[in-house]
Every structure is written in structure tokens, then in C-alpha cells.
Amino acid sequence: MDSSEQTRNFFLALLENSTDLLSIIDAQGNYQFVGGSVKHILGFTPDELVGKSAFDFIHPEDKENARTFLQKAASTKVLVIPIFRFTNKQGNWRWVETTLTNMVKDAAIQGYVTNTRDVTERVEEEQRKKKSQAHYESLFYNHPDAVFELDREGFMRKINKRMPSITGYTEEEILGSHFRKFVHNDYLPVAMDAFLNALGGIAQHIEIAVLKPTGELVDLNIAIVPVLLEGHIESIQCIANDITLLRKYDTFLKERSEQLNSIMERIPESFYALDTNWRFTYVNSFFTAYTKLTREELLGHSIWELFPNTLGSKFHHNCLKVIKTGLPANFDEQYSEDKDATISYHIFPTGKGVGVHFVDITEKKRELDKLEKLSLVASKTTTCVMLMNSELQIEWVNEAFEKLTQFSLEDCLHKYPWDLLTGPETQARTLTKIQKQISRGKPFRGEILNYKKSGEKVWFNLEITPVHNNLGRMVKFIAIRTDITEKKIKEAELVHVTQDLFQQNHDLQQFSYMVSHNLRAPAANVLGLTEILLVMDKHARMFDETLRKLNQSVATLDQVIRDMNHILTIRDNSYAQNRDYVNITQVCEEVLESLQEKLYYIPHTISADLDEKIEVWSNRAYMYEIFRNLLSNAIKFRKPNEVLKLEIRMKRQKNGVTILVKDNGIGMDVHAVENDIFKLYMKFHKAYEGRGIGLFLVKTYVNALGGSIKVKSEPAIGTTFKIKLKGNAK
Amino acid sequence: MQNSVYIIDDDEVSLYLTSMVFELYAPHMQCICFDNAIQALESLQNSMITDTVPDLILLDLNMPVMSGFGFLDAVKTLPLEDKGAVFVLTSSVSEQDKQQVYETGQVVDLIQKPFSMEKLEMVLELIARK
Numbered sequence: 001m002d003s004s005e006q007t008r009n010f011f012l013a014l015l016e017n018s019t020d021l022l023s024i025i026d027a028q029g030n031y032q033f034v035g036g037s038v039k040h041i042l043g044f045t046p047d048e049l050v051g052k053s054a055f056d057f058i059h060p061e062d063k064e065n066a067r068t069f070l071q072k073a074a075s076t077k078v079l080v081i082p083i084f085r086f087t088n089k090q091g092n093w094r095w096v097e098t099t100l101t102n103m104v105k106d107a108a109i110q111g112y113v114t115n116t117r118d119v120t121e122r123v124e125e126e127q128r129k130k131k132s133q134a135h136y137e138s139l140f141y142n143h144p145d146a147v148f149e150l151d152r153e154g155f156m157r158k159i160n161k162r163m164p165s166i167t168g169y170t171e172e173e174i175l176g177s178h179f180r181k182f183v184h185n186d187y188l189p190v191a192m193d194a195f196l197n198a199l200g201g202i203a204q205h206i207e208i209a210v211l212k213p214t215g216e217l218v219d220l221n222i223a224i225v226p227v228l229l230e231g232h233i234e235s236i237q238c239i240a241n242d243i244t245l246l247r248k249y250d251t252f253l254k255e256r257s258e259q260l261n262s263i264m265e266r267i268p269e270s271f272y273a274l275d276t277n278w279r280f281t282y283v284n285s286f287f288t289a290y291t292k293l294t295r296e297e298l299l300g301h302s303i304w305e306l307f308p309n310t311l312g313s314k315f316h317h318n319c320l321k322v323i324k325t326g327l328p329a330n331f332d333e334q335y336s337e338d339k340d341a342t343i344s345y346h347i348f349p350t351g352k353g354v355g356v357h358f359v360d361i362t363e364k365k366r367e368l369d370k371l372e373k374l375s376l377v378a379s380k381t382t383t384c385v386m387l388m389n390s391e392l393q394i395e396w397v398n399e400a401f402e403k404l405t406q407f408s409l410e411d412c413l414h415k416y417p418w419d420l421l422t423g424p425e426t427q428a429r430t431l432t433k434i435q436k437q438i439s440r441g442k443p444f445r446g447e448i449l450n451y452k453k454s455g456e457k458v459w460f461n462l463e464i465t466p467v468h469n470n471l472g473r474m475v476k477f478i479a480i481r482t483d484i485t486e487k488k489i490k491e492a493e494l495v496h497v498t499q500d501l502f503q504q505n506h507d508l509q510q511f512s513y514m515v516s517h518n519l520r521a522p523a524a525n526v527l528g529l530t531e532i533l534l535v536m537d538k539h540a541r542m543f544d545e546t547l548r549k550l551n552q553s554v555a556t557l558d559q560v561i562r563d564m565n566h567i568l569t570i571r572d573n574s575y576a577q578n579r580d581y582v583n584i585t586q587v588c589e590e591v592l593e594s595l596q597e598k599l600y601y602i603p604h605t606i607s608a609d610l611d612e613k614i615e616v617w618s619n620r621a622y623m624y625e626i627f628r629n630l631l632s633n634a635i636k637f638r639k640p641n642e643v644l645k646l647e648i649r650m651k652r653q654k655n656g657v658t659i660l661v662k663d664n665g666i667g668m669d670v671h672a673v674e675n676d677i678f679k680l681y682m683k684f685h686k687a688y689e690g691r692g693i694g695l696f697l698v699k700t701y702v703n704a705l706g707g708s709i710k711v712k713s714e715p716a717i718g719t720t721f722k723i724k725l726k727g728n729a730k
Numbered sequence: 731m732q733n734s735v736y737i738i739d740d741d742e743v744s745l746y747l748t749s750m751v752f753e754l755y756a757p758h759m760q761c762i763c764f765d766n767a768i769q770a771l772e773s774l775q776n777s778m779i780t781d782t783v784p785d786l787i788l789l790d791l792n793m794p795v796m797s798g799f800g801f802l803d804a805v806k807t808l809p810l811e812d813k814g815a816v817f818v819l820t821s822s823v824s825e826q827d828k829q830q831v832y833e834t835g836q837v838v839d840l841i842q843k844p845f846s847m848e849k850l851e852m853v854l855e856l857i858a859r860k
Contacts, residue, residue: 513824517792521741521821521843528747528844532754535847546750549743556743672795682794683740692794 012036021116024109029054029070032111041118043089054114059085059093073100073112083123086116095123146220146240149227154178154195157235166220166242168212184209184217198226198236207243219244270360275353276323278302290360315345322347322354332361340366384460384481390474392416392438404483406453417479423451434464441466441474447484459488511567514680518560525553563693567680570622570700582618584650584657585610591627598635604644611650616657617727622701627661629694630721634663636688637719645718656707656726664718670711677711734760734782738770738801739790739819748788748819748845755847756854759786767796771804774814783813786857788845789837791820791827802836815857817841 015022016036024033030053034046049057058066062084069081079100085093098116103109140147140158146166149158156174164171167182174182183191187208194206203225210218221241226233264271270287272280280298288295298306310316318329328348335341342365346357375396379385384401388394394412402408407420418431426449437444444464452458460481467476529550536543588610592599616623631646638644647662668677668684676682678699683692698721702709706726713719735752739745742765749761762784764770770787777783791798798818805816818831821843831840838856841849 516824517822520823521744521792524821524843525741525743525747528751528846529743531844531846532747532750535754542750542753546746549746553743676794684794 019117021114023049023054023114023116024103024111025054025070025114026111027070027074027104029067041116042086042094048089057087059087061085069100070112073102074104077102083119094118095120140237143239146242148174148238148240150179150195150236150238152199152233152235154180163240166218166240167210168214168216168218182210184211194222194224195236198224199233201226201228201233207247217244218242219247269357271355271357272298273350273353273355274303274319278304278319278353281353315343315347318345318347319354319356322349332365342366384483386412386417386479386481388417388477388479390476392477394420395476401481404452404458404481405450411453421450423449423455423457425449425457426451434462438464438466438477441468447488450481457485458483459485507571515564518681519557519564522553522556522560526550526557529553559691563680563691567697567700570697570704579617579619581615582620582623583612583615584618584623584659585612585614587620587623588627588648588650591624591631594628595631595635598632602635602638602644604646606646606648608647609649611652614650614652614657616725618705618725622705626698626701626723629698630661633694634661634665634719636690637663637665637667637685639664639666639716653724656724656728659723659725660720661723662718662720667715667717667719668713669715670713678709733758733786734762734784736762736764736770736774736784736787736789737819738764738767738788738793738798740765740793741790741821744790744821744843751845751847751850755850767793767798767801767804771796771801774805774808778808778810783810785813785815786853787814787816788819788841789816791818791822791831799830799834802834806836817853819843819845 013036016039018035018037019041021038021041022035023031023038025031031049031051034044034049036046038044038046038049055063055066066081066084069079073079079102081098081100083095083097086096088094095118096116097119098114101113101115103113104111140149141160143160144162146162147160148156148163151157155176155178159171159174163169163174167174169182179191179195180188190206191208194204197204203223205221205223207219207221210220212218219242221243223239223241225237225239227235227237264282264284265286267284268286270290271282271284272287273282275281279300279302283295283298288298291298293306304311304316314331314333318331321327322329326349328346330344330346332342332344335343341360341362344359344361348355348357375398379398381398382400384404385398386394386401387396393414394417395414397407397409397412401412405421412420422431430446430448433446434444434448443466444462446462448460448462450458450460461484463480465478465480466474467478469475529546533543533546533550536546588608592606634646635644642664645664647660649660649662651658651660666685670677673682673684677684678695679692680696681692682696683690699709702723702725708724710722711719712722737745737748739748745763745765749763752759752761762773764773767789774783774787789798789801796804798820802816805814808814815838816836818837818840819842820827820840822828823842828840831837839853841853
């Protein structure tokens with residue numbers, strides 16, 4: 001081998017093993033020569049390329065660019081064509097970088113020397129880097145939360161668009177400022193701590209508050225991440241999330257939960273929650289007190305294990321039902337083993353189990369049962385029973401009450417008993433006493449006059465008993481009424497009869513006294529006179545006189561006996577009962593007529609104000625006697641030298657009639673004779689005839705007719721009699 | 731001086747009878763009769779001035795306007811001293827009246843009508859003993 005052959009082989013070997021592809025192209029880009037390294041760089045053999053246009057292998061997108069470079073290469077010595085894509089034998093695109101060297105003038109080459117290197121790996125690496133950077137930028141700038149980067153000193157180096165809107169500061173105000181400027185004082189220690197940690201390479205979350213320029217606080221949750229570059233912390237990146245609303249909501253929830261808890265703890269009723277495994281997840285303090293177990297003994301333990309007695313109970317059954325159906329359940333359950341306890345349950349689904357609320361209503365139930373039994377008895381009894389609340393409003397009355405008073409239960413409900421039952425004759429004293437007793441919480445017992453709905457009176461024996469609760473407060477009143485109307489009527493009758501008897505007895509005593517005195521007086525005279533006559537000389541001057549006195553005495557005696565008979569006749573009620581409607585005016589006129597004879601010689605005037613229509617249920621004969629006695633007296637006791645003035649008036653009253661008989665006679669000193677004026681044989685005017693029986697008779701007649709008589713009189717002025725007669729007047 | 735007697739009674743016959751008893755059995759005593767207590771009271775008051783107070787007063791109880799009790803009440807304050815000894819002369823046989831009379835303490839005794847010789851003697855004896 002000659003030296004030139006040797007040199008040629010040396011170069012060929014060099015070209016074949018080079019990592020660069022060496023080729024020569026002409027001005028049109030056609031391969032003139034291709035180095036052997038093309039085989040391991042692109043998979044082609046040099047023969048496959050020589051004579052072909054290099055542009056046929058270049059990526060269509062890069063072709064144009066490559067041509068431009070080739071044209072430029074004509075006027076320069078060396079030119080580097082930046083990366084472009086070139087196909088390999090397998091048809092894959094490879095990134096290559098080519099240096100063009102203009103050797104057109106060189107006679108040995110007469111073209112462009114290309115030095116092409118496969119840079120695919122480098123390009124792809126760069127592209128990967130580029131993509132990663134874009135990704136990062138995008139993550140930074142377009143993050144929905146505020147993102148910012150601090151340098152190692154804590155100054156804001158970079159911020160995204162959310163920062164100004166969240167913090168309220170402008171971009172200019174933020175960039176270059178230290179983070180301390182924005183953090184609320186209370187949170188500075190936390191923020192500083194986190195910053196130092198980040199410098200130490202530790203990423204973390206913090207929650208701080210930022211003070212806006214407006215003074216408002218913004219709660220932020222910040223993720224703090226140190227940015228490592230080649231094992232060195234280059235900066236700190238933070239992502240801030242506005243949690244103001246969240247925190248508010250949290251606080252609200254927390255408060256609500258505390259409130260709820262506080263309520264649960266305070267209600268004097270048991271409440272607890274069970275999970276789906278029937279374990280206690282919540283118990284309130286009332287329940288712990290009720291079970292006499294501590295919270296720790298209950299929580300996390302199964303209810304069926306702690307209270308095996310409840311297995312198979314109505315409660316157990318209902319718990320299962322609530323879980324299965326998801327519907328709440330309300331029911332009462334009685335536990336006979338525990339003093340007949342009654343529990344009222346309310347079980348409801350909670351989503352994670354059940355909530356149980358229950359109240360021990362044993363007492364209430366017992367009370368209710370008692371009340372039920374009582375009201376059953378009360379409703380059937382003939383005694384009137386009334387229940388009142390603490391305000392004394394009627395809550396209930398029994399059938400007997402309704403029947404007797406004619407007030408229905410509806411009439412009575414929420415009314416005050418006194419508004420319904422009292423009337424004009426109900427004794428105020430009784431009501432006051434009831435009020436007094438009740439206000440002291442003491443029972444009342446007594447008689448009361450009530451009125452039925454119809455207005456009819458009814459007498460009750462009334463017993464009001466206050467009912468106290470456990471705390472000693474009055475909660476109810478029970479009023480029990482027994483009808484004693486009949487007894488009351490009998491009592492009244494009895495009182496009346498007693499009064500009558502008393503009066504009669506009194507009258508009788510009076511009468512017997514009178515009789516004894518008035519009979520005895522003439523009898524004593526007769527006795528005395530006869531004694532004298534016996535010893536007296538029959539011819540003595542006084543004998544005849546004494547005899548005449550004896551005769552007079554005997555006549556008096558006779559008269560007294562007649563009078564007694566007369567009086568007894570008047571007093572005989574059966575005679576007084578003989579009644580009719582009596583026209584009083586007519587009777588009065590008849591009496592005046594009978595007195596005409598006497599009046600004829602006496603100067604007189606009669607002023608009579610009589611109502612001709614008045615008729616009174618009375619006894620005509622008695623009325624006649626009353627008028628005759630009064631008018632006779634008026635005539636008898638007239639003033640001797642004056643015109644007799646008689647006045648007779650009559651007035652219809654509510655329940656009868658009043659009669660007035662007035663004269664201008666000699667009169668009497670009423671104060672002196674007050675007690676005696678209507679007494680038998682009382683004479684006040686010695687000079688006048690009469691036995692002193694007239695007014696006694698008038699009174700007897702008036703009394704027999706159930707009336708009363710009064711007298712007014714003054715000496716030398718006259719006398720007025722006023723008679724009130726009871727009886728139906730028409 | 732002559733002994734005098736007041737007889738106070740609204741019963742005319744009784745007055746006559748009593749005065750007749752004095753006339754028959756004690757004619758030395760002068761009877762002054764009153765048919766009502768008021769007149770008798772006035773007379774008694776006058777008698778104290780004229781020093782003619784009666785030795786004896788016979789008083790009826792049952793009289794209108796002023797009864798025997800009314801009279802006793804009125805003379806309660808008069809200084810009758812040992813004169814004017816009052817005897818009640820009544821037709822009443824009532825124990826109650828008797829009781830009431832003695833309760834006044836102003837009366838020597840109560841005599842039931844009719845007045846008679848025996849009763850007169852008793853009265854005179856009682857006065858003499860005083």
C-alpha cells in the first residue's frame with residue numbers, strides 16, 4: 001500500500017468512527033460525499049445518501065430554514081445551522097446540529113463540508129426542561145390560590161395575580177416588601193417560626209391572619225415549601241388559601257356545637273346517642289346521674305351489655321326498628337320490676353346510629369292514673385266536684401255538677417267559679433273567707449249560696465282543698481259541693497218557726513201577765529170592797545157609795561173577761577187566715593160613714609189620699625177594726641177648741657201597702673210612753689173615756705195580718721200612725 | 731202634827747177602797763190620793779219645803795205615763811230621811827215584780843191588793859218599829 005492509499009484509508013477509518021457525520025454537499029444540497037460514521041449515526045450507508053439531496057431527509061417544517069442557511073453559507077466561511085430534524089434509516093426523526101464550512105473554492109473539495117452531530121438527547125432534555133418550567137410558571141401564576149415566593153431574607157420576590165385580591169395590597173406594594181408587613185401581630189411568631197423551618201428545609205402548613213390595608217382580617221392557610229436548587233435552599237414558595245369564611249363557619253359550628261352541648265347537659269331529661277354497634281357515643285349529665293354510671297363507664301360501651309335487662313324490651317325492639325326504617329319512634333314503656341316505673345321514650349335516627357331522649361314519667365303517670373281513677377269516681381258521684389288550676393280557673397266539673405247547676409263543662413272551662421255561681425245574695429263574707437284560706441294554702445269548709453244557670457238559688461256545703469306539688473307549690477284546687485238547699489230551707493223554716501214560737505211565747509207571757517194583772521185588779525177591789533161592806537154600817541153615808549164601787553168593779557171584771565175573749569179571737573190565726581182581696585179605700589170610707597154621727601157635731605176636715613184601686617190580700621173585718629180604732633181615737637183625742645184635721649194616706653209598696661193616719665189632736669209624749677203605747681189597758685189621758693184597749697187591738701190586728709205599726713206623736717201637735725201591711729196588692 | 735198618807739193609784743176604785751180602810755181603822759191619818767205618779771211626785775217635792783212630808787206612801791206599780799218604778803226612781807235622790815216610808819200596794823201577784831221591787835231597796839214592803847185592816851195594822855207596826 002502506497003502512502004497516499006494509506007492516508008486515504010486512515011481518513012476513511014477516521015470518518016467511519018467519528019461521532020460526527022462528515023459529508024460534502026454541493027450548493028443545491030446534494031450529497032457529494034458522506035463519511036462512514038453515517039452508518040452508526042443514522043443507519044444509512046454512505047452510498048444510500050451520495051447523489052441524493054440532503055433536503056429530502058430533513059423534516060418538512062425545518063426544510064425551509066435549512067435552505068436559507070445553505071444560501072447564507074455561500075457568502076460566509078463557517079455557519080452553524082441550529083437544530084433541525086433529520087430522518088434516520090428507521091424513519092425516525094433525529095434532532096441534529098450542523099456546521100457548514102464553505103470550501104467551494106477549494107479545488108480538492110469544491111462544495112460545502114457539513115459536520116452534523118445527533119443532538120436528539122440534548123434537545124429532548126431541553127424540551128423537557130422547558131416544559132417543566134412552563135408547568136411551574138403556570139402553577140405559580142395561574143394558581144387559584146395566592147402564591148408567592150420569598151427570598152432567603154423573607155422579602156417578596158414573586159407573587160401571582162391572586163395575591164393582591166386576597167391581601168388587598170397592590171402588586172407594587174407587595175413585591176420587595178418583607179412578609180412581616182402583612183402578617184397580623186398575633187400571628188408573627190407562628191409565621192417567623194414557619195419561615196425559619198422552611199429555611200431549614202422543612203415544608204409545613206400554617207394558619208395565620210393577614211391585616212388588609214382596610215383593617216379587615218383575612219384568615220389564610222399557607223403551605224410553605226422550601227425551593228431546593230442543587231442541595232441549596234434558593235427560595236421559599238408559599239401557597240396561601242383564604243379560609244376566612246371557612247374559619248367563620250368553623251367558629252360558628254363550634255359555638256353551635258358548644259351551645260347544643262350545653263343545652264344537652266342542662267336539660268333535666270336524659271339524652272344519649274348510640275352508634276350502629278349500639279355503643280354510647282354521647283351521654284348527657286342527666287343520663288349519667290340517672291344511671292349512676294360515669295361518662296367513662298358508658299362511652300364506647302354497648303348499651304345491651306351495660307343494661308342486659310333492656311334486651312327484648314319494647315325499647316330494644318324500637319331501637320332496631322328506628323335503625324331499620326330510619327323513622328323516629330315515640331312510646332311509653334312500663335318496667336314492672338322497678339316499682340312500676342314508666343319511661344317515655346323518643347328515639348330518632350342520627351345517620352350514625354340513634355339518639356335517645358327519655359323522661360321518667362312514673363310520678364306523672366301515677367298521678368295521672370290516680371286522677372283517672374278519681375275522676376271516674378268523681379264523675380259518677382252525686383256530689384258536685386270541680387277541679388281548678390292554681391289560678392282558680394275551672395279545669396273540670398263532674399256530671400253531677402253539670403246536672404245540678406245546669407252549667408255544662410264547656411260553660412265552666414277556664415272560668416272563675418265566682419263569675420258563674422255567685423249572685424246578689426251570696427254572702428261577701430263567705431267569699432272573703434274562702435279567698436283568705438286559699439291564699440294561705442289552707443282548705444276551706446263552709447256553706448255558700450250559689451246560683452244555678454237559671455238563676456235559681458242553691459245552697460252548698462263547700463269544701464275547697466288545695467293540692468300541692470312536691471315543691472310545696474299550689475297547683476290545683478278541688479272543690480266539693482253538696483246540695484244542702486233543702487236542709488237550708490228547713491233550717492230557715494225552723495228559724496222562722498222558732499222566732500214565731502218565741503214571739504208567741506213572749507206574747508203569751510205578756511198576755512198572761514196582763515190577764516193576771518187586769519183580772520186581779522178588779523177582783524182585788526171586789527174582795528176589798530166586800531170586806532169593808534161586811535163591817536160597815538148599812539146605813540152609813542159611805543155604804544151605798546162602796547156598794548156602787550163594788551158594782552163598778554164587778555162590771556170591770558166582766559169587761560176584762562169579754563176583752564180577753566175578743567183578743568184571743570183576733571189572735572186565733574185561723575180567723576186571720578180568712579182572707580180576700582180587700583179594697584182598703586172602700587173599708588176606710590165605710591168606717592168614716594159609721595163615724596158620721598160623732599163627726600156631725602165636730603168641726604173637721606178630712607183629707608184622704610186614697611187609691612180606689614188598691615186591693616190587698618187581707619182580712620176585711622180586721623182592716624175595718626184597725627181604721628175604726630184609729631179614727632175613733634183621732635176623734636176622741638182631738639183638741640177641744642180647734643178644727644179636727646184628719647189625714648189618711650195610702651201608698652202601694654213593693655210588697656204590700658202603707659197606710660198613714662194623721663191627726664192634729666192633743667198628742668202624747670212618745671218618749672215617755674213609748675213602751676206602753678200599744679199595751680193593754682194603758683190609758684194616757686185620764687180625762688177621757690175608754691179602757692185603754694183600742695191601740696192594743698189595732699196592734700193585735702196588724703200583727704195578725706203580718707204587718708207592723710209605728711207611731712209618731714207630740715203633745716199639742718198631733719199623732720201619726722203608720723201601718724205597713726204585707727201582702728199582694730193589686 | 732197629823733200623820734199623812736199618800737195613796738198613788740190610777741185605779742179609781744182601788745183609791746177609794748184604800749182610803750176607806752184608813753177612814754175606818756186609822757181615822758187619825760190623813761189620806762191624800764193621787765191617780766197618777768207625776769202629781770204625787772210634785773206634791774212630795776212641795777211637802778219637803780212645807781215640811782209636810784207624809785209618814786207613809788202607798789204606791790201602785792202598774793200606772794201609765796209614770797209607773798211605780800218610775801216614781802221610785804224619781805224619789806231616789808230626795809232626802810226623805812225617816813219619813814215617807816214607801817209601801818208598794820199592787821194587784822200583781824207576779825214574783826218578777828216582787829223581786830224587782832225589793833231590788834230597788836227603797837221599799838219597806840210589798841202589799842198585795844186589796845188593802846185591808848190586817849194589812850193596815852202590819853204597815854203601822856212596821857213604821858213604828860223603824
